[in-house]
Structure formats: C-alpha cells, structure tokens
Amino acid sequence: MRARAGTRAGQYIALLAYLVFLAFPLLWLLSTAFKSPRELGSLHPTWIPRNPTLDNFRQAFDEQPLLHAALNSLLAAAGAAVIAVVIATPLAYVMARRRTALTRAATGWVVVSQAFPLVLVIIPLFLVLKNLRLIDSLFGLTLVYVVWALPFALWMLAGYVRAVPTEVEEAAAVDGAGRARTLVSVVAPLLAPGIVATGLFAFVTAWNEFFFALVLLKTPDKQTLPVVLTHFIGAEGVADLGPLAAAAFLATLPSLVVFAIVQRRITGGMLTGAVKH
Amino acid sequence: MASVAQAERPVRRATDRGAWFLVLPALIPILVLSVAPLLYGILLAFTDAQSGRTQATQWISGLNFQDLLHDTLFWESFRIGLVWAVGVTVPQFLLALGLALLLNEDLKLRWLARALAIIPWAMPEVVVGVMWRLVYNPDAGVLNETLRDLGLGGGHDWLAGLATALPAVVVVGVWAGMPQTTVALLAGLQNTPRELHEAAAVDGAGAWRRFRTVTWPALRPVALAITALNLIWNFNSFALVYVLTNGGPGGRTRLPMLFAYEEAFRYGQFGYAAAMGCVMVAVVSVLLALFLVGRLSGGDEA
Structure with missing residues (x-):
C-alpha cells in the first residue's frame, strides 16, 4: 500500500x-x-x-544529601518490588486459574483501587502506620509501596499465568509431581521473565513516587530522592536552577535505564492482561 | 456420575486449602493497608478527627459534609480540578491518537519518536515538574526566549500569572500523560486487522473513511478504557502541580488533591479532609458512569 x-x-x-x-x-x-x-x-x-x-553537579551534591536520598529510594523501591512480586505471584496464579468469590473480589479491588483519590487512603494510612510505629520509617514506606504496586502487578502477572497452558501443569501432575512441586519447578520458571519485568516496573513506580514519601517521612535523612529534589526549590518558589537541573537529571537516570529494559514486555503484558479479562 | 463427583470432592477441597496459602501473603497486606484504610477513611469523614489532639474524636455525622457544602474555596478548587482533568485528558487523547497513528505507519525516525514518547512515562513526576519550571522560567526559560526571538514579546511569568498558570500547568499534564495513552492506543492499533484496512483501500475508501469504518471500531474498547483511567488519574493528580505552582498563584491551580492535602497535613483537619476525599470519589464515579454510559450507547448508532 x-x-x-x-x-x-x-x-x-x-x-x-x-x-x-x-x-x-x-x-x-x-x-x-x-x-x-x-x-x-x-x-x-x-x-x-x-x-x-560540571559545577552544578558538584554543587547539587553539596547542597542536598543526594547520595543518601538515592540510597533511601533504592532500599524502598527494591524492597517493595521484591516483596510485591513474591506475594503477588501466588495470588495472581489463583486469580488466573480459579473463579471464586475471592478471586472476583481481588479483581474488583484491582479496579477500584485505581479510582480512589490518595487523600482518602493517606489519612487513615497515616493513623494506622502511626499506631504500628511505622511513621517516618523507610520500612513503613516500603510496605505502603508494596500494596500500592500490587494492583498493577496482579494484573500483569495474571495475564502471564493465563499464557501458560494448563496442559503443562496437567502433564507434570501425570508425571507424579505434587501441586507445590508443579508450581515451583514447572510454572514459576515459565513465568520468570514476566515476574522480572513486573518487579522492575514496580521498582520504577516506587522510585518515582512522591506523595506517600512526602506525607510519611519527616526526618530529612530518611527522605527519598523525589522529596529531597523539592528542597532545591525555596519557600518563595525561588530555585537554584543549575544544581536543581543537575540533580533532576541524575534522579531520572535509574528509572530511564530500568524502564528501557522492561518497556516492551510491559506493554505486551498490559494487553494480555486486558484481552483475556 | 455420582461416584465420580464424590471421588472428586476431597481432591478439590485439598487444592482449595492449598489455594489459601497462595492467597494469604498478598491478602493480608491488601486488607490491612488498603481495604481497611479506605473504610476507615470513609468513617473518618463523619468525625471531627484532628491531628495531635488529646480529646477523644467524636462522631459528628454529616456535619463535615454540611460545612463542605458552604465551603466556596473547596468548590472553586473542585471546579479547577474538573477543568484540569478534562483539559488534560482530551488533548492527551487526541495527541496520543495522532502519534499512535503515525507510529503505526512505516516512517523513518519512528524509532526516535517511539523512544521519546516513552521517556515521560519513566520520569519521576517531580522531575517533570522541575523540568517544566525551567522551561517556563521568566528569565532563564526557553519559552520566553523563543517568543522574544520570534518578536512576540516575552517577560511572561507563566506559572505566576493569574491567567496563564492553569493553562501552563495543563500543558505539562498533557506532556506527562501522553506516553501511556500512546502506547495503549498503538497496541490497540496493532490488533486491528490489516487485511480489512487494505481491502477498504482497494475499494477506494479515503483515509478518513478507513479510519472511521475499520480502525476506530477496533480501537474503541482500548480508547474508552484508557480515557476513563486518564480522567480518574488526572483528577487525582498531585505531584506535578505541587512542584510546578503548589496551587498558586492565589489558588488558581489548587487542585482538590492539593486542597485536601493542606487541610489534612498543614491544618490537621483529618475528618474534614476525609469528607473532601469522599466527595471527590462520589463525583468522579458519577462522571465516569455518565461518560461510559454515554460512550457505550453512542457507539451503537455509529
């Protein structure tokens, strides 16, 4: 044509x-x-x-604890990604293979959680975490990121599970593998690329996240990179432009690199998740 | 038959018990950190909860909502939120559709456009905000400089001007949200049957007719879903505008999320802010229902 x-x-x-x-x-x-x-x-x-x-870069590191903030971001994002994937994969498996009231409720939650404004969640979350003594703690923030990453992770992983033919599992069962054995040594390896992609995506979302970090972390040396970046902007909105630009550029690099790796897989997974629903 | 069913039953029950082990690790955090806070949040809206107060929190039933009804600042913020959400979502969709159609063609430089279209998606929202502050900067910004070069005057303080702040912020919203929409639409386009397209072209259908009769019907479900999601996400957005203007000047860009955030964490009015959240959910749900019903029924005639 x-x-x-x-x-x-x-x-x-x-x-x-x-x-x-x-x-x-x-x-x-x-x-x-x-x-x-x-x-x-x-x-x-x-x-x-x-x-x-390169002065701006040097000055950016002098003005704000960028390295420390990057370490905080890395801990929260990597921790959240790993935990999210570990707990989401089994549930996603059940959601893809079974139709029970529970899996329907889980699917409903995935959809509804997208529609709720964060204000409605953050105030009670703040109070709950305060009671658990997890306010102003990186671990508390990590837990929040886990739950926050779950809807998308479940959606993606359920799509990947549906792509694994049930015949594979049946064949393993015929060969005498128990249920747990089938899941661990037959299904999980087939899902591995999807699990890695989902985890990396969860990492990027958590690395970029701002609102929860702003509300939940008060001590400066616990704050994550996006929050520390806003400190370059003074109270009257006046900013030291050079260091601000340098720091913003550096903060973007990790997400760009990771995202470049997973992008194709994510867009594919979004569709498999969508088509089969 | 009966014996088969009986033989199957214990097996099924055993697997269901196994299923609980698979489900619980995710279910517990979801219940504790998502479902419970949501319900708690709705309850809080009916109390006078405040941060750091020693007296017990009291149930005040609909009082927060009555106050909200007369809170002109909140409704002004709400109106801004709607203008922002629609003002971002519509251009976002049209621009993304255009770009997706282009990327679906066999053009040179497509790889570059593809890569560039993905970048805003990967960037932290805070960085997007910072970046556009540099663009809009009255002195060191590229926008004023370009306008000066073109002889169109300059010296605008875009983000501080009462008339320009909201449009300026909307442009950033469109830029930041285009990638997801483009990628979703592009994926949808690649699912449309190519043969049908070619057959229509052979029959002499022009580009516009081909789009209306072949492409659009195949694309509609994806388009509807992504637009509905965009509408919600945009209405609830926070970080971009927080970094760009922090709601200023004079509240002209104070989105409902920013308003509720200040109410809750600057003034400590937890109950009142939760009530705002409830109103936001209610209105968004109604709008969304109207949008989806309207679109779905509108499609049957086309």
Whole structure:
C-alpha cells in the first residue's frame, strides 16, 4: 500500500512536530544542568551552554544529601518490588486459574483501587502506620509501596499465568509431581521473565513516587530522592536552577535505564492482561 | 456420575486449602493497608478527627459534609480540578491518537519518536515538574526566549500569572500523560486487522473513511478504557502541580488533591479532609458512569 507523496510529507511534518514537543523540555533540562550560574543569570539563554561546566553537579551534591536520598529510594523501591512480586505471584496464579468469590473480589479491588483519590487512603494510612510505629520509617514506606504496586502487578502477572497452558501443569501432575512441586519447578520458571519485568516496573513506580514519601517521612535523612529534589526549590518558589537541573537529571537516570529494559514486555503484558479479562 | 463427583470432592477441597496459602501473603497486606484504610477513611469523614489532639474524636455525622457544602474555596478548587482533568485528558487523547497513528505507519525516525514518547512515562513526576519550571522560567526559560526571538514579546511569568498558570500547568499534564495513552492506543492499533484496512483501500475508501469504518471500531474498547483511567488519574493528580505552582498563584491551580492535602497535613483537619476525599470519589464515579454510559450507547448508532 503506497500513500501519496503529499500524505507522506504531511505525516513527516506531523511526526517532526511531535518530536519537537516531546524532546524540547528534555533538552532544556540537560542544557540547564551544564550552564554556569553567570550564564543562567544572563538575559538571553541559549540551547548550547557557552561554557559547559560540571559545577552544578558538584554543587547539587553539596547542597542536598543526594547520595543518601538515592540510597533511601533504592532500599524502598527494591524492597517493595521484591516483596510485591513474591506475594503477588501466588495470588495472581489463583486469580488466573480459579473463579471464586475471592478471586472476583481481588479483581474488583484491582479496579477500584485505581479510582480512589490518595487523600482518602493517606489519612487513615497515616493513623494506622502511626499506631504500628511505622511513621517516618523507610520500612513503613516500603510496605505502603508494596500494596500500592500490587494492583498493577496482579494484573500483569495474571495475564502471564493465563499464557501458560494448563496442559503443562496437567502433564507434570501425570508425571507424579505434587501441586507445590508443579508450581515451583514447572510454572514459576515459565513465568520468570514476566515476574522480572513486573518487579522492575514496580521498582520504577516506587522510585518515582512522591506523595506517600512526602506525607510519611519527616526526618530529612530518611527522605527519598523525589522529596529531597523539592528542597532545591525555596519557600518563595525561588530555585537554584543549575544544581536543581543537575540533580533532576541524575534522579531520572535509574528509572530511564530500568524502564528501557522492561518497556516492551510491559506493554505486551498490559494487553494480555486486558484481552483475556 | 455420582461416584465420580464424590471421588472428586476431597481432591478439590485439598487444592482449595492449598489455594489459601497462595492467597494469604498478598491478602493480608491488601486488607490491612488498603481495604481497611479506605473504610476507615470513609468513617473518618463523619468525625471531627484532628491531628495531635488529646480529646477523644467524636462522631459528628454529616456535619463535615454540611460545612463542605458552604465551603466556596473547596468548590472553586473542585471546579479547577474538573477543568484540569478534562483539559488534560482530551488533548492527551487526541495527541496520543495522532502519534499512535503515525507510529503505526512505516516512517523513518519512528524509532526516535517511539523512544521519546516513552521517556515521560519513566520520569519521576517531580522531575517533570522541575523540568517544566525551567522551561517556563521568566528569565532563564526557553519559552520566553523563543517568543522574544520570534518578536512576540516575552517577560511572561507563566506559572505566576493569574491567567496563564492553569493553562501552563495543563500543558505539562498533557506532556506527562501522553506516553501511556500512546502506547495503549498503538497496541490497540496493532490488533486491528490489516487485511480489512487494505481491502477498504482497494475499494477506494479515503483515509478518513478507513479510519472511521475499520480502525476506530477496533480501537474503541482500548480508547474508552484508557480515557476513563486518564480522567480518574488526572483528577487525582498531585505531584506535578505541587512542584510546578503548589496551587498558586492565589489558588488558581489548587487542585482538590492539593486542597485536601493542606487541610489534612498543614491544618490537621483529618475528618474534614476525609469528607473532601469522599466527595471527590462520589463525583468522579458519577462522571465516569455518565461518560461510559454515554460512550457505550453512542457507539451503537455509529
């Protein structure tokens, strides 16, 4: 099928417009991160820094405990991802293979949890965690991230389980493998790529999360990266632009890398999850 | 038959007991940290709960809701929230649809557009907010500089201007939310039958007719689902606007979430803020029901 030359040209112009719209803020962030304070103060900012400098990065680390915050983020995000996947996989298996009142309720929860505004959850959550002495604690935040990552993880994993033919399990049963044995040594390996992708996605969501971290962590040395980033912006909204841009750029790198790895698998899984429901 | 059924029953029960072991590890955290807080939150809306108060919390039934009814600031915030949610969701959908259609064509540079379209999805919302603050910056920002170069004047303080703040924030919302929508629509497009498309082209159907008769019917379920989700997500969004304007100037971008957050964690009015949350859920559910019913019935005629 050949489109006419005019249509093609139009398509390229449209695509170019999209490219510009999508890319220009990213490039500006990058450009700002490498500009000296003097250049940032000048009236005619340019796309390419006149005297590229790494000072902003150094200054960003001096001004805010970025490394420590990144470590906090890493602990919370990795912990949440691992726990979420470990507890979600068995439930997702049951949800995919059984139709009981319980699995229907779980599916209902997956959908409803998307619709509730976080305010309605955060106030009671704050009170519950306070009673459990898990306020202002990274462990408490990790638990919240686990539950917060579950709906998507269940959705994805149930889709992956449905893609495993039941015949495989039946064959294992015929060969004399018990139920637990079948799950651990037959089903789990087949699910492994999906489990890893789901875990990595949960990691990115938790790494990027802001609202819960803002409310639940008060002590500065427990705060995660997104919260610490906002400290670069002063009370009157005045910010030290260079270090802010540098820190923002660095904070994005881990999610970008992980996301690039799992992106294709996630979009595929979203559909298998969706199609079979 | 009867004997088979009897023989099966104990086996089934054994597997069901096994199923509990599979279900409980996820069920307990869901109950403790999601279902219980939700119900607790709804209860709180009927009390005068405040943070750090020593007196016992009292049941005040509908008083919070009565107060809310007369709280003009809240309804103004609510109106802003609706403008924001619709103002972001609609362009988000149209732009994403256009991009998905382009990405579905065999164009050069498609890989670059694909990669770029994914990046906003992976970025922390806080970073997206920070980035656009740099773009909108009155002096060091690229937007004013470009306008100056084009001779269109400059010196706008976009995020601090009473008239420009909300539109400026909406643009950021569209930019940040486009990827998910694009990816979902693109996946939907790739499920549409190619042969049908080609057959229609051979029959001489123009691009617009092909889109209406072949592409759109196949795409509709995905489009409906993602738009409904976007509407909810956008209405409940927080971090972007918190970083960009923190609700300013003069409350012009104070989304309901920001309003409720301040009420709860700056002024400590837990009960009142929970009531706001309840109202938000109720209104969103009604809007969503209307939207879905309207779309579903509208589709039958087309």
